[in-house]
Every structure is written in structure tokens, then in C-alpha cells.
Amino acid sequence: MPGETMEAVVLLGPDEYEFQNDIPVPEIGPAEALCRVGAVAICGTDIGIMSGKFFPMWPPEWPFIIGHEWAGTVEAVGPGVSAFAPGDRVAGSSAVGCGLCRNCMKGRYNLCLNYGNMEAGHRQYGMTAPGAYAQYINANVRSLVHLPDSFDMPAASLLDTAGIALHIAKRGNIEAGDTVVVIGPGAVGSIAYQCASALGAGRVIVAGRGSRLEKAKEFGYETVDVNARDVMEYVKEATGGIGPDVVLECAGTAGTIVQAVEMIKKGGRVVVGGITQEDAPLPLRRFVLDEIEVVGSRAAPNCLPEVLALTESGALRLAELVTHRFPLTEFTAAMETFRNRTGGALKVVVEPNPDSGL
Ligand SMILES: [Zn+2]
Ligand SMILES: [Zn+2]
Structure with a gap:
């Protein structure tokens, strides 16, 4: 089990962030799983969010933890969760709809009519809800898929992008x-x-x-x-x-x-x-x-199981798109590599728990 605090990269305001090691580990709610983050891929959207140009849509407040393309291991589950258990390897999708509005009912939860409304149950991790540039993320299990053994964490962190x-x-x-x-x-x-x-x-x-x-x-x-x-x-x-x-x-x-x-x-x-x-x-x-x-075309509604199957079949080659890997402690170097496309950078992956053998 995790301790009470964790390491995370925290955005403090436009173009201002800090690596911190005393952030409280999130508390798990109903239908949620606390996951240890194995890998999180940097996305172009992260750069926009960090600049402050999407504020107050993304994030709704400072300080804030971003990062929405991630894979990891379940540490603990909240009440009502039976499909996932501690030790399960998973990948996360960034969006969870409220589940009750007309668009969600039609399966178009990427267009949830309660977008950004946390009380209604909507989540967009790393944008409206805390994200994965941290050792742990708390995610609704509707956003998770089980990972086959053939996936390593860096390749699995590309599944959200693949879904898009x-x-x-x-x-x-x-x-x-x-x-x-x-x-x-x-x-x-x-x-x-x-x-x-x-x-x-x-x-x-x-x-x-x-x-x-x-x-x-x-x-x-x-x-x-x-x-x-x-x-x-x-x-x-x-x-x-x-x-x-x-x-x-x-x-x-x-x-x-x-x-x-x-x-x-x-x-x-x-x-x-x-x-x-x-x-x-x-x-x-x-x-x-x-x-x-x-x-x-917005986000990746219902697409994660599909890209998972296409990757397993060999139709999609994701692992070869990961060009660089950095520990979370070297977040700035990772971000600069991505931003400047250093060494032909395409997907740059950050690992918050590099020594955990994930
Ligand atoms: Zn993204
Ligand atoms: Zn909805």
C-alpha cells in the first residue's frame, strides 16, 4: 500500500510548475481505483494547458496535476468495484461521462452534457480532474482497461492516443x-x-x-x-x-x-x-x-478495448512510437525533449515509479 504522500509535478499557474514530494495520495471513492502510475505519455495538449491558455476550462484551478495518457497497476479499489483488483495492470482513458445525460446514454460520453461537472460524475483526468504526472492517480473504473502481459507500461500509455x-x-x-x-x-x-x-x-x-x-x-x-x-x-x-x-x-x-x-x-x-x-x-x-x-472527432469514446485488440493483432504498432523515456524527477528534460522534438522525439514517456519494476 502507498504511504500518505506522493511525488507529483504540480502546476502552480501559467508556465509555472514544481516537482513536489509531499502531495497527499488521493482518497478512493465509490467506483474508483487507486493506481500506481507506471508510465504517462506527454501530449501536445499538456503544453497548451501548462501555458494557461485553456484556463479555466483546463485546469479549473491552480495548483493542479495534469497528465492524461497513462498506464499503471491497481493498488486499491473503492466500494462497488468488482471488475478490478489490486495488482491488476491497467491503462486509463482520459474521459468518463456522467453516464446519465442523453449523449452519455447514447454512448457518446466524449460529448457529455455535464462536461466538467464533478458532482454529476464527469471526469477528464489531467484536465478537469487530477491527472497522472504523479506516483498515484485515482480513476473511475469505467475509464480503465485490463492490460494483457504483452504490453509494457510505456506502450500501454499510448492507448489513449491510439483511441483518439x-x-x-x-x-x-x-x-x-x-x-x-x-x-x-x-x-x-x-x-x-x-x-x-x-x-x-x-x-x-x-x-x-x-x-x-x-x-x-x-x-x-x-x-x-x-x-x-x-x-x-x-x-x-x-x-x-x-x-x-x-x-x-x-x-x-x-x-x-x-x-x-x-x-x-x-x-x-x-x-x-x-x-x-x-x-x-x-x-x-x-x-x-x-x-x-x-x-x-473528439477524444476516444469506447475505443480503448478496440485499439488494445488491434495492437495485440499487430495491426497497430505503438511501442515503436515511444522515442524517449524519463523518470518523473526529470520532467523538465522530458518536456523540453518533447517540445523541441529533440532526437526525432515523437512520444516521450515519463515514469513516476521508475524503480518499482512496473
Ligand atoms: Zn493527449
Ligand atoms: Zn453525460
């Missing part, structure tokens, strides 16, 4: 043999192109640059370097002038979203998976004349 990528690909309604363009092979995009293949795409074209695009090439995907080629022209040529059936936009810039809408085939579907704060004019006539569909 799968949800994006599923929102594309990919049909067998479709041509799919994936824009932006960052962490989510790198899994989204694998998901497109897993869902039956016949041809997947990855548009990006640098070491992240190299990774796609290494994995055997067709790539187009946006620094060397005009992507619109390349895709047009590659599709005989008609455009791709589906575009998965994972770069999250206004420019690439417009590009996706412009390149999509008549009757095709664009999924916007990257968040941008900017607005941009879109060719609206295409919505009617070409019956194009443009949809958004």
Missing part, C-alpha cells in the same frame, strides 16, 4: 479499398494512418514533413513531403484527378483543414481531428454541389 486516432478513422466511415489521405503524422496522425489501414483502406497517403514523415515511410506507407511537393497537386495526380475518398486531418491548422476540404472527392468525407483556435473560410458550395461531408 481510431475514433478519427472511424468517423471517416472508411470502406474497403478506399483511398485515405492523412495530414499531419504527429502522435495521433501516426496511429491514424495505421487505423485507416486496419479499417480496410486500399491506399493510404501520409502528408507531412521531417522525422515524423520518415517514420511513416519506415512503416511502409506512401508519403508526400509538404516541404518538397505541392500536396494538392500530388494527391490530385495520385487519384486520377478525383481526390481521395476520405481525409483524416490530424495537423490541426486552419490551412490544412481548408486543404482537406478542397482536396476531398465528390461525396467524400473529411474528419477534422486537430484542434485549432483559428477560423478560416471554406468553399461552402462544395457542401451542396459535391455533397461533401466534414465532421469533427
Whole structure:
């Protein structure tokens, strides 16, 4: 059993954080499990949260512990928990819906109508509820999946990101043999192109640059370097002038979203998976004349068991996306490596209990 206090990285305000070793270990409530964190992956969203630009949505208050892509081991469970027991290896999904609103009842708990309402039972760990840059996290068991032995903790900490990528690909309604363009092979995009293949795409074209695009090439995907080629022209040529059936936009810039809408085939579907704060004019006539569909994709509802199975089958390669590992005590170095993409950094994993043999 854990002691009464733990180590954690605590955000104190915009661009201000501290490593502390006397944070109270969270108390377990009904339907919750206290988990020892084995690995937590740094996410681009963490950088935004740390800068303060999402405050007071994420976090709702300072001080606050973030970190939402994690895996670990159950230490203790609260009242009413039977599906998980101490010693179980688990991975966490960041969001838990209230379970009672209309959207939750339909399974769309990523769009919970009680978002951020802790009293109603909604949680988004590392954003509205305490997260995993700590030795322990307290999580509702609805956010957990059991881990097979084949997963090590760093690879398992990528399951939430993988779920986000799968949800994006599923929102594309990919049909067998479709041509799919994936824009932006960052962490989510790198899994989204694998998901497109897993869902039956016949041809997947990855548009990006640098070491992240190299990774796609290494994995055997067709790539187009946006620094060397005009992507619109390349895709047009590659599709005989008609455009791709589906575009998965994972770069999250206004420019690439417009590009996706412009390149999509008549009757095709664009999924916007990257968040941008900017607005941009879109060719609206295409919505009617070409019956194009443009949809958004948020979080990873019900996707963790699915990406777990796809990873076990070999359809998704997650472990190879983990480029760096740091103990929690070296959080600053980990964050800088991620932020500066040092050494081709893609997924940088932080380990809060590095000597525990997890
Ligand atoms: Zn994330
Ligand atoms: Zn709800």
C-alpha cells in the first residue's frame, strides 16, 4: 500500500510548475481505483494547458496535476468495484461521462452534457480532474482497461492516443479499398494512418514533413513531403484527378483543414481531428454541389478495448512510437525533449515509479 504522500509535478499557474514530494495520495471513492502510475505519455495538449491558455476550462484551478495518457497497476479499489483488483495492470482513458445525460446514454460520453461537472460524475483526468504526472492517480473504473502481459507500461500509455486516432478513422466511415489521405503524422496522425489501414483502406497517403514523415515511410506507407511537393497537386495526380475518398486531418491548422476540404472527392468525407483556435473560410458550395461531408472527432469514446485488440493483432504498432523515456524527477528534460522534438522525439514517456519494476 502507498504511504500518505506522493511525488507529483504540480502546476502552480501559467508556465509555472514544481516537482513536489509531499502531495497527499488521493482518497478512493465509490467506483474508483487507486493506481500506481507506471508510465504517462506527454501530449501536445499538456503544453497548451501548462501555458494557461485553456484556463479555466483546463485546469479549473491552480495548483493542479495534469497528465492524461497513462498506464499503471491497481493498488486499491473503492466500494462497488468488482471488475478490478489490486495488482491488476491497467491503462486509463482520459474521459468518463456522467453516464446519465442523453449523449452519455447514447454512448457518446466524449460529448457529455455535464462536461466538467464533478458532482454529476464527469471526469477528464489531467484536465478537469487530477491527472497522472504523479506516483498515484485515482480513476473511475469505467475509464480503465485490463492490460494483457504483452504490453509494457510505456506502450500501454499510448492507448489513449491510439483511441483518439481510431475514433478519427472511424468517423471517416472508411470502406474497403478506399483511398485515405492523412495530414499531419504527429502522435495521433501516426496511429491514424495505421487505423485507416486496419479499417480496410486500399491506399493510404501520409502528408507531412521531417522525422515524423520518415517514420511513416519506415512503416511502409506512401508519403508526400509538404516541404518538397505541392500536396494538392500530388494527391490530385495520385487519384486520377478525383481526390481521395476520405481525409483524416490530424495537423490541426486552419490551412490544412481548408486543404482537406478542397482536396476531398465528390461525396467524400473529411474528419477534422486537430484542434485549432483559428477560423478560416471554406468553399461552402462544395457542401451542396459535391455533397461533401466534414465532421469533427473528439477524444476516444469506447475505443480503448478496440485499439488494445488491434495492437495485440499487430495491426497497430505503438511501442515503436515511444522515442524517449524519463523518470518523473526529470520532467523538465522530458518536456523540453518533447517540445523541441529533440532526437526525432515523437512520444516521450515519463515514469513516476521508475524503480518499482512496473
Ligand atoms: Zn493527449
Ligand atoms: Zn453525460
